[in-house]
Every structure is written in structure tokens, then in C-alpha cells.
Amino acid sequence: MATTLVVNPGSSSRKYALYRGGQSVLDFRFEDTNTGFEMCSQTSGTQQICEAIKKDDFADAFARVVDAVETYLFREERGKKLDSVVIRIVAPGTFFQRHAIIDETYVRELKKREPVAPLHIPIMLREVESARKHFKQAKIIAASDSAFHSTMPPCAREYSIAVADADQFDIHRFGYHGLSVASIVRRIHPLIGIQPERMIVCHLGSGSSVTAVKNDKSVETTMGFSPASGLPMGSRAGDIDSAALLELMRVKHWRPADAEMYINTNGGLVGIANESDIRRLLDRRAQNDATATHALNVFAYNIQKAVAAQTVALGGLDVLVFTATAAVRSSELRSIILRGLSHLGIQISKDRNDLLVGKDGVISMRNSAVKVVVMRTDEMGEMAQVATQVLLESPK
Amino acid sequence: MATTLVVNPGSSSRKYALYRGGQSVLDFRFEDTNTGFEMCSQTSGTQQICEAIKKDDFADAFARVVDAVETYLFREERGKKLDSVVIRIVAPGTFFQRHAIIDETYVRELKKREPVAPLHIPIMLREVESARKHFKQAKIIAASDSAFHSTMPPCAREYSIAVADADQFDIHRFGYHGLSVASIVRRIHPLIGIQPERMIVCHLGSGSSVTAVKNDKSVETTMGFSPASGLPMGSRAGDIDSAALLELMRVKHWRPADAEMYINTNGGLVGIANESDIRRLLDRRAQNDATATHALNVFAYNIQKAVAAQTVALGGLDVLVFTATAAVRSSELRSIILRGLSHLGIQISKDRNDLLVGKDGVISMRNSAVKVVVMRTDEMGEMAQVATQVLLESPK
Numbered sequence: 001m002a003t004t005l006v007v008n009p010g011s012s013s014r015k016y017a018l019y020r021g022g023q024s025v026l027d028f029r030f031e032d033t034n035t036g037f038e039m040c041s042q043t044s045g046t047q048q049i050c051e052a053i054k055k056d057d058f059a060d061a062f063a064r065v066v067d068a069v070e071t072y073l074f075r076e077e078r079g080k081k082l083d084s085v086v087i088r089i090v091a092p093g094t095f096f097q098r099h100a101i102i103d104e105t106y107v108r109e110l111k112k113r114e115p116v117a118p119l120h121i122p123i124m125l126r127e128v129e130s131a132r133k134h135f136k137q138a139k140i141i142a143a144s145d146s147a148f149h150s151t152m153p154p155c156a157r158e159y160s161i162a163v164a165d166a167d168q169f170d171i172h173r174f175g176y177h178g179l180s181v182a183s184i185v186r187r188i189h190p191l192i193g194i195q196p197e198r199m200i201v202c203h204l205g206s207g208s209s210v211t212a213v214k215n216d217k218s219v220e221t222t223m224g225f226s227p228a229s230g231l232p233m234g235s236r237a238g239d240i241d242s243a244a245l246l247e248l249m250r251v252k253h254w255r256p257a258d259a260e261m262y263i264n265t266n267g268g269l270v271g272i273a274n275e276s277d278i279r280r281l282l283d284r285r286a287q288n289d290a291t292a293t294h295a296l297n298v299f300a301y302n303i304q305k306a307v308a309a310q311t312v313a314l315g316g317l318d319v320l321v322f323t324a325t326a327a328v329r330s331s332e333l334r335s336i337i338l339r340g341l342s343h344l345g346i347q348i349s350k351d352r353n354d355l356l357v358g359k360d361g362v363i364s365m366r367n368s369a370v371k372v373v374v375m376r377t378d379e380m381g382e383m384a385q386v387a388t389q390v391l392l393e394s395p396k
Numbered sequence: 397m398a399t400t401l402v403v404n405p406g407s408s409s410r411k412y413a414l415y416r417g418g419q420s421v422l423d424f425r426f427e428d429t430n431t432g433f434e435m436c437s438q439t440s441g442t443q444q445i446c447e448a449i450k451k452d453d454f455a456d457a458f459a460r461v462v463d464a465v466e467t468y469l470f471r472e473e474r475g476k477k478l479d480s481v482v483i484r485i486v487a488p489g490t491f492f493q494r495h496a497i498i499d500e501t502y503v504r505e506l507k508k509r510e511p512v513a514p515l516h517i518p519i520m521l522r523e524v525e526s527a528r529k530h531f532k533q534a535k536i537i538a539a540s541d542s543a544f545h546s547t548m549p550p551c552a553r554e555y556s557i558a559v560a561d562a563d564q565f566d567i568h569r570f571g572y573h574g575l576s577v578a579s580i581v582r583r584i585h586p587l588i589g590i591q592p593e594r595m596i597v598c599h600l601g602s603g604s605s606v607t608a609v610k611n612d613k614s615v616e617t618t619m620g621f622s623p624a625s626g627l628p629m630g631s632r633a634g635d636i637d638s639a640a641l642l643e644l645m646r647v648k649h650w651r652p653a654d655a656e657m658y659i660n661t662n663g664g665l666v667g668i669a670n671e672s673d674i675r676r677l678l679d680r681r682a683q684n685d686a687t688a689t690h691a692l693n694v695f696a697y698n699i700q701k702a703v704a705a706q707t708v709a710l711g712g713l714d715v716l717v718f719t720a721t722a723a724v725r726s727s728e729l730r731s732i733i734l735r736g737l738s739h740l741g742i743q744i745s746k747d748r749n750d751l752l753v754g755k756d757g758v759i760s761m762r763n764s765a766v767k768v769v770v771m772r773t774d775e776m777g778e779m780a781q782v783a784t785q786v787l788l789e790s791p792k
Contacts, residue, residue: 092643116643116646154693155690155694158668159636159663160628160634160636160665160668161659161662161667163667163668163687169643169647171640171643225637225639225640225643226637226639226640228638228639229637229638229639232556237556237557237638239635239637239638240557240620241555241569241620241621241622241624241625242641243488243512243621243624243656244488244555244622246655247565247567247621248561248565248567249652250512250652251565256643260639262557263557263638266557267556267558269556271557271558272554272559294550294554298550298554301551301708302556304708305708305709306705308706309702311739312700312737312739313701316739342711343707343708343712
């Protein structure tokens, strides 16, 4: 049975998992929480253990994982070597819109794109380097977070800028959260008994996006060239008038890199309410905090508009899915969002919605024209699948 | 009876009209056409006369209009002086989101905003100056193209950027085409027999926007801080991922002013197909020109998405209005757009749509859930109304 180490360097956390024959057997999560750094680990069938760690340990997360993986392989697999390491790649570019084996060319392309995504690409490059160093015999695989959106039609993929520039500088709408949406498409049938023809997936985590899926293929998504675009997010601004950003650059004497940093870290819920945690915002809203209420209104309103807009790409809507932490954990957030979508034929069961916290299930009424589903995402499992697929397709 | 000179310096043309008691009595249009410069003039009740003019005459349009206005006033009004000149103002800023008398403070504020809209504000300033010089006794009035959108709720008005920056640098979604939409709201009742509760107005001219109007008030619009945002237009890019524009700035070594020029002149239909004229694009499409077809697809798709998205702001949709040149003249364009909106309950009468070219009327089937209306805009008449209103409200 193949063993794969799944590496998911997110914006606010790093996750690692060892998969054996498609099943997770070891699980690590390093988080930069508001109060410090934390590591949680779990061996399948046992209790999760969490501990506070130092900042240095957070930086060296990979080394700690290597120890645990080697111990596991030694004990359970008689010292068998790891087959592959699969790393989630979030990078703008047609080149990156596919799953692939990471070779020298791939690393070179990634380095070339570093100025475009200076906050994210260096982290990925470090993970690639660590994987190569610690697992010399393993194939290193890129699980592209954009690959799922490569099916988007030209009218959704292209900005209306000079075609020559779009081609030469590779400026297109690539979309992200593709692994998450693919994991929903792969697993929804058993949960609701059908494979939906026209589906919209709202991924609401520290990053947020809405994706339209027609017959299992992405046809539209809110994120475009970069993962900072589209909806307002935890700290990302989402879409903002370019002229407005240029005005900020002018008055603040910013270079492009400063503006890039600003829209990635100073926008979204943090920009409006100085808080990216949806649960804390909901608490503040319950205490009639006007700023938190406004932030949640902006957040929900833009999601509602995106869902309604994407019915155009689908010609209607059969199933609406809420996934990722914020959406799965908070029935109140879902309720706020869904309140503005009743004109699409959505009827929610308040009881089912309230009951479903951190679990999968259907929250719409039986006679609702659109079925509304809550489903945990499975990016890690999706990446393990990607690794298997890429290895199968690669020349021996 | 009050006499008002209406001054509408557009992006590709300049229009002037003399209104007397709410009626247009003289009409001038200066156009920078593809083949040269043209002036058309008309006295009410007579034939329109068009002639080719020199570039200098285009620049001195105001002087020619002054002559004609003074001749008219001398002949028809016994040399009575002009009461007011009303100028269409398109400028980002909360200050400009109201109709007002243009005094020294107003001119100063306009000059302050010049770096934000370097293509448009100098033209307006020149018209203000000409008006003051030639009509010393007349009140000079600003008809704000954003005022109509001042009713937008906070969730539609605000970007998700740091609130302190939004406040200090006045970065909000102001919206434009307000005079056009207001002219629809003012005149739709006689045409369709009701005053719609939930209406969306698609203004498709050389600039394009979609606006949601609830009980006669704007609640959402596609243009934001600047008139270059929102939908793809003739030569304006509309919304583009900020990170993508920053990437273009990096690789092309642009300053903000270069980027500003680019998104205003190099995007939209011109960017994709090197052609801003919808009719020529439709001709090319009829000859299976793939580029023109793609440009029209992008154009129509973004309008469709905006209409669907704005049903959220309205909680549904009763009336959809097409206005401005491109929409009023081309039944084919309307047909392409409406084809993607049938899931909103829109049923079009092909015959009525085909028949209605350059005229006002209803093009939906009698049993369509949404009434679809074609209506010529009346920005000039709206501005004359604005002038009357501002003069009434101003201290004597």
C-alpha cells in the first residue's frame, strides 16, 4: 500500500497527514493562534493531543513531522520508505493550473512567480525543499489549488484587458480552493443521494470563495488571478476598484508590493472590524456592536450576491453547499447568509440548521427548490487522491 | 420661464442643450467619431443639421454654443439673460455625491480630486470656467452623476478595507450613471402603467452599468469608486483583480497614473477585440469572428451576472430596463443578454424585441414574471430638472 505525506501550508496554519492506502494514519496541525503557537497531533484510532509550542518549533514544523513519520514507518511498515509527498500549491499561473510532479522546472517556475505572491510562495518553496531533503527517495507532487477551475469557459476565465497582455503576462482568472471543492464533488453523492447537476459551493474559512459546479466541473468562481480577490475574507480585501487602490498607492506612496501586502492582510473582516474570527464577530453582534454587525453584513451580502450571480453560469441552482470551518461551525452565519437568498427558492429548516454544527447534513426543507447542504471539506484526503493519480499517470 | 444651458461633457462626445421651462429648445452634439470630428445642432421643431468640424472647433465647442444661445435669447427672449448653466459632474468623492451650486469651494474640491480622475476632471473644470466666463450672471450648477446612489446601504457602499483609510481618503463605492437611472425612474410610470417596486436598470452606452432600484431609490450599482469599475465597457476594463493590475505595474514599470490610463482606455471591448462599437462587433460576430464573439460573450456574461447578483439587493425582480445607446439600438445585444437570464423568470417576445429599435416599449411576454422594458435615457432632461430643483432650494 502506498504511503503519502500530505503537506498543506495554509495562510494561518500548517497541516500534515500521513496517508496509507487512502486512509489518514497520522495527523499534525500547527497553528498560529491569537495567543501563541500550538501543535496538535493524532494517530488514527487515538485521542488528539495538543500542546503549546515555541515560534521556532512552528518554523521547524516539517522536522517534527519527519520524526513522527519515520517512527511510524519503522514500527508499522518495517522501515519501508515514503512513496510520495504531496504539497498544496497556491500560485497564479496557467503552468500551476494542473497537478504535477515537482521537478527542477517546476521549482524554477514557482520562484519566477514569487514577486506576484510574496506572502505565499516562499512558504511553499520551503516545504518543497524540506520534503526533498528529508525524503530523498519520495516523489514530490504538486496538488494544484487551481486545477479544478481549469474547466472554466473563456467568458469566466478572462478579464477584459488587452489580450496581448493577458497572454504575455499570464493574467487570467485561475481560481483557488479547487481541492476543497473537488473534495465536495467527490463525496456528496453518498450524503444526499444524488450527484447534483447545478451546484454552488461556498467555502468559508480564513479564505472564502463561491464556486459554481456544473456536472462536476467548475464553470465560475469568485477568486480570480490571486487568492486575495473575490469575496471579503478574514484579512483579504476581496474585490476592490483598481482606481481606489491606485488612489491609496498615490496618497500613501506605496510600491506595488506594499499594496499587495495591504490587500492581503489589512482588508476583509480585519479591515472593517479588526477581527477575523467569525464566532467572535457573531458574539459582538449579539451585543449590538455596530461595527461587527456591519462587517458581517458586508461578508454575508457579498456571498449572497456571488451565489445569485453564479446561477447565470449554471442556468439555475439545484444544490447549495456550505463548507470549511466558518460555514460548518456556525449555524448563525449560515442563517444570516440564507436569509438573503429566499428569492432563489431556498427554504431552510431552522431546526436542522441549528442542530448541524461541525457535522454533515441537509438543512433545507423537504420542498425547498434548492437543497442546502452542510459538508466538511476534505482538502487533505483530496490531496492524497491527487498523489495517487499523479503517480499512476507518471512514467515509471 | 427659466432658461438653463445643460452641459454634458461625456467620454466620447460633448452635448449641450438649452432648456426653457423644462423643454429643450436648442440642441448641440459634438462628437469625436472614428473618422474625424462632427457637430450636430437642432432647434426644436426643425431638422437636425450635422457638419464635419476641425479639431480646434471641437476644443472650442463651448464658444460655438454660446453664440447660438445668445442669438436665441436675443431673438426669442428679448435679450433676457440665461438663468443657469448645469454641468454633469463625474468625480469620486462623498463631496460630489449631491447636486450643488458650483462656487469657489466646489471648484477647489474638484481640483483636489484631479489626480484621481485625470482623464475626466480637467474637461469638467474647463466647462465650468467657460460657463463662468461667458455667462457671468448665471448660476453654475453641478448635476452629480453619483447623487442618485447616495441611498445605497452601507453593505453596498463600503469596500472591505481598513475603515480608517476608507474614511480618511474617502474610498467608497459612489456609483455613476445616476442621472440616467434617475431619468428612467422619473419617466417609467407612463410607459408601463406602474411605478416598479423592484427594478434593475442596465445602462449600456460607451460606459456601462447595472443599477438596482428599490421603491425609486438606488440600493446597488456595479460602478464603485470610479467609473472605470464594474462591468467591462467600450474601453474601460471594469473589475479586475487588484493583484493582477499590480503584476502588470511591476512587469511594465508603471506608475499609478499609467495603470489608471490603462484601465480606462485599454480594457473592455477595445482590450479584447480592438473595437468599442457594439454594432461592428455584432457584424463581425455574424461573420464568425471568434474574437468579436468572445468580446460580446464577456460583455453579456458580466451584465447577466450583475443583474442576477442585484436581485439580492431587491429580494427579487419585477422590471428590467435597458437604456442608453447600445441597449436601445440593438435588439440583438438585448437578445444575447436575455438568453442567459431566463432562469430569473424572464420570457421575451422575439417579435417585440426585434421591432423595438431606438424606441421605448415593453419586450417581454405578457405572462413573463419580469417585465422587460426598453427606454431611451434622458440625462439632459434630468439635468434641467436638477437645475430647477437646486435653484428652488438655494437661498436667493
